[in-house]
Amino acid sequence: MGWLSKIFKGSGHKVSGRQYDWRHGTDTVENEPSSSGAIMDARSEIEDIDRAIAISLSEADQPRKNVIDNDFQLKEDEQLARAIQESLNVESPPRYGSGNIYQPIPLSYSTGFRICAGCRAEIGHGRFLNCMGAVWHPECFRCHACNQPISEFEFSMSGNYPYHKSCYKEHYHPQCDVCKHFIPTNAAGLIEYRAHPFWAQKYCPFHEHDGTPRCCSCERMEPRDTRYxxxxxxxxxxxxxxxxxxxxxxxxxxxxLDILEFYEGLNMKVEQQVPLLLVERQALNEAMDGEKNGHHHMPETRGLCLSEEQTVSTILKRPRIGSGNRAMDMITEPYKLTRRCDVTAILILYGLPRLLTGSILAHEMMHAWLRLRGYRTLSQDVEEGICQVLAHMWLETQIASMSGSNVASTSSSSSSSSSFTSSKRGARSPFDRKLGEFFKHQIESDTSPVYGHGFRAGNMAVLKYGLPRTLDHIRLTGSFPY
Known part of the structure; x- marks a missing residue:
């Protein structure tokens, strides 16, 4: 046998080549072996052979002993390997969608001491899942939304919680606030939608081109389940x-009267009685065309300060809301404007909320104040800018007054007299404050060179120097102080 020959060779080399000197305690090498040394060598060689045979028999017996001792462990290892091989042979289902998708690993048998992450009980023999860094009973691995077991091959995660893919979509996939459907993905497979910069109303991109109407004051799109x-x-x-x-x-x-009181509180009392008329859009456009020295106006004109004598059609009686949510039976009458001063009237578009109507009125009243005080012709950005500053200031006072006692309006939105009664009592709905913030945001974020940049330059001057000094500087130089 090979291993025996190696032992023999080594033993022979060791025995024949080296002896132990008991007198000095060191190994010595003899140049010429003696006869007595040969006898001792023969005896030592026989002892070495016996020792080698005993060692070899002991080593041969050791693996068999280990096999017997570890027989139970080997059986379990074979079962585990077979279960893993079977799980790898199962064809994975097709993947769809995107996001945090995970596949739990099903195992048929458990080994050792395992604790279920769901019920915290020990997992005995049988199937279990290995996912999310833990092991679970199949019935304990449940969706965080519906609390039902997740039996699919794939699941989604949000934070440290698992979800059915359908439940995850229901809770986290954005829905269109207009059509109420899930917002579809674009050609690149990404979720694409539009959102209002203030109201955060999310909607499908195609609603911008499919004729979906917007509210003329807050600009929100009309949902399919609501009639404007x-x-x-x-x-x-x-x-x-x-x-x-x-x-x-x-x-x-x-x-x-509230706007007049606001101006008087700023020491800017309007001395002349300027007529205020609410008009339709057509009458407003016709009056704007009749102005000889017209001022710059936005694409959607909602207010006008007139200086010429002309006849306008004003709304005498408010319309009622009829069937199909339509305004009906509005009564108008002609109103002849007579020039008694540099301002003949202020026209405001009807059908706007109180806060928007008030901010427009504060803006147009500033035009009237400048003309009545003899300010020379100003550049568009300066005049419109300072008028926007006054509108912004009035909105701030209204929002501040609602901060302390915001009384909810109990009037019905479909009642024809609710708005007048609410404004007269000073009652405000919870929506009013948000609406006021929106109108203020519109003034602040306007990007037009005249209204937007003009407001920011005027507001900066007022914040730095105060309103009286800013107005004095405008009178003298026709520009804002810097």
Whole structure:
């Protein structure tokens, strides 16, 4: 046998080549072996052979002993290997969608001491899942949304919680606020949607081109399950804005007095009585065309300060809301403007919420104040900019007044007299404050060179030097102080 020959060779080399000197305790090498040394060598060689045979028999017996001792462990290892091989042979289902998708690893048998991460009980023999860095009973691995076991090959995760893919989509896939459907993916497989910069209303991109109407005041799109109120000129008003709209000239008079009081509080009292009229869009456009020295106006004109004598059609009686959420039976009458001073009237578009109507009125009142005080012709950005500053200041006072006692309006949004009564009592709905913040945001974020840049330059001057000094500088130089 090979291993025996190696032992023999080594033993022979060791025995024949080296001896132990008991007198000095060192190994010595003899140059010439003696006869007595040969006898001792023969005896030592026989002893070495016996020792080698005993060692070899002991080593041969050791693996067999280990096999017997570890027989149970080997059986379990074979079972585990067979289970893993079977799980690898199972064809994985096709993947679809994107996101945090994971595949639990099913095992048929457990080995050792394992604790289920769901019920915290020991997992005995049988099937279990190995996923999310833990092991689970199949019935304990449940969806965080519906609390039902997850039996599919794939699941989604949010944070440290597992979800069915369908439940994950229901909770986390964005839905369109207009059509109420899940927002589809684009050609690149990404979820693409539009969102209003202030209201955060999410909607499918194609709604911008499919004729979906917007509220004429808050700009939110009309949801499919809600009907906005249609005005005679084609504009639509959402039900929240409708709760505070001003629909006729008489209904606007309390707000007009509030604006006059606001100006008087700034030591900018308007001495002349300037008529205020609520008009339709067509009448507003016709009056704007009749102005000889017209000022710069936005594409959607909602207010106008007139200086010429002309006849305009004003709304005498507010319309009622009829079937199909349409404004009906509005009564108008002609109103002849007489020039008694540099300002003949202020016209405001009807059908706008109180806060928007008030900010427009504050803006146009500043035009009137500048003309009545003899300010020379100003550049568009300076005049429109300082008028926007006054509108912004008025909105701030209204929002501040609602911060302390925000009384919810109990009037119905479909009631024809709710807006006038609410404004007269000073009651405000919870939506009013948000609406005021939106109108203020519109002024602040306007990107137009005249209204937007003009406001920011004027507001910076007022914040730095105060309103009186800014107005004095405008009178002298025709520009904002820097």
């Amino acid at each position: 109120v249609a005005l005679d000129d084609g504009r639509k008003v959402c039900l929240e804005c409708l709760d505070s709209v001003i629909m006729d000239t008489n209904g606007c008079q309390p707000l007009y």
